[in-house]
């Protein structure tokens with residue numbers, strides 16, 4: 001029976017404990033498992049290899065993304081690290097020029113040292129993609145919507161253009177979550193999440209995951225996960241299992257707040273530009289409308305003048321919004337990418353894609369939109 005997103009969010013991957021009837025998956029805080037005889041165990045031998053709490057979460061994550069397999073790691077970047085390690089020296093990856101700062105750092109400062117080449121292009125330009133693909137290309141790394149410019153990439157078009165040919169199409173689905181976007185159904189091969197963000201949803205855990213359908217690739221990734229060891233712990237797995245039970249409700253509110261705040265910003269005289277895929281004027285709006293069921297609660301904007309001083313003044317003037325890195329929690333956050341999340345990206349590189357000195361990013365929480373708008377309004381008045 002095909003189930004709706006909400007039903008899946010609540011029930012995916014979990015069942016009551018057979019021994020006790022406990023409705024919530026226990027936190028199996030254990031490193032090892034008793035064997036009744038040599039090799040005679042219940043499927044668990046050592047918790048780096050597999051732990052029952054992590055196992056339940058991995059199944060839940062797979063079900064949410066409509067995937068056959070799920071793997072959970074100690075952070076989003078650990079999940080990416082595990083995936084890139086299937087590549088060999090000489091292999092090439094094509095990625096977006098508006099990439100999450102930590103992903104850019106992982107690619108350029110770590111994996112380039114191991115002989116893997118990264119080519120950052122505008123993935124909304126299909127001609128640029130076609131001319132970037134060569135015989136060494138093994139992976140296309142998509143982020144959509146991107147962080148923080150909210151650029152939209154057409155997952156289906158890219159999958160049709162390069163998939164097969166020994167090229168894996170991988171999508172960082174952190175911003176959209178499986179509630180708004182299902183990349184595997186659009187032809188992608190692997191989905192990655194920083195579960196730290198919306199999946200966990202409460203700013204209390206750092207975690208990452210990979211979801212995919214291919215059995216051989218799953219075996220490779222699991223072997224790497226066990227060999228390198230950057231696994232998600234049982235307590236953190238429990239927290240994310242709990243988080244995803246309300247993912248559909250939270251995403252609905254994040255999207256509603258996104259729409260309301262964008263309307264406010266768009267009509268405010270001190271605002272220069274607003275970046276949100278739900279705007280009809282957004283260059284990726286048509287693709288977003290096709291591949292997403294709603295537009296999310298991440299917004300970037302610039303204030304007239306577009307400079308560091310005004311931006312810093314603004315982010316320090318708000319009271320309900322909290323000045324912090326990260327996103328996707330129940331509380332609204334405000335950030336200044338140029339000096340926070342994107343500080344590790346060279347100024348020329350970030351400005352080329354639009355991360356100007358004055359850009360401000362909002363992660364809308366699930367508070368009342370009237371209060372959020374009043375808070376922003378007060379901050380504008382103080383400028």
Ligand SMILES: *Cc1c(COP(=O)(O)O)cnc(C)c1O
Pocket residue numbers: 075076077078100102103143147172174175193194195196197206207208
């Ligand atoms: C946070 C984030 C990551 C990295 O995840 P961590 O859990 O912080 O390691 C990757 N991609 C995006 C889009 C993110 O927001």
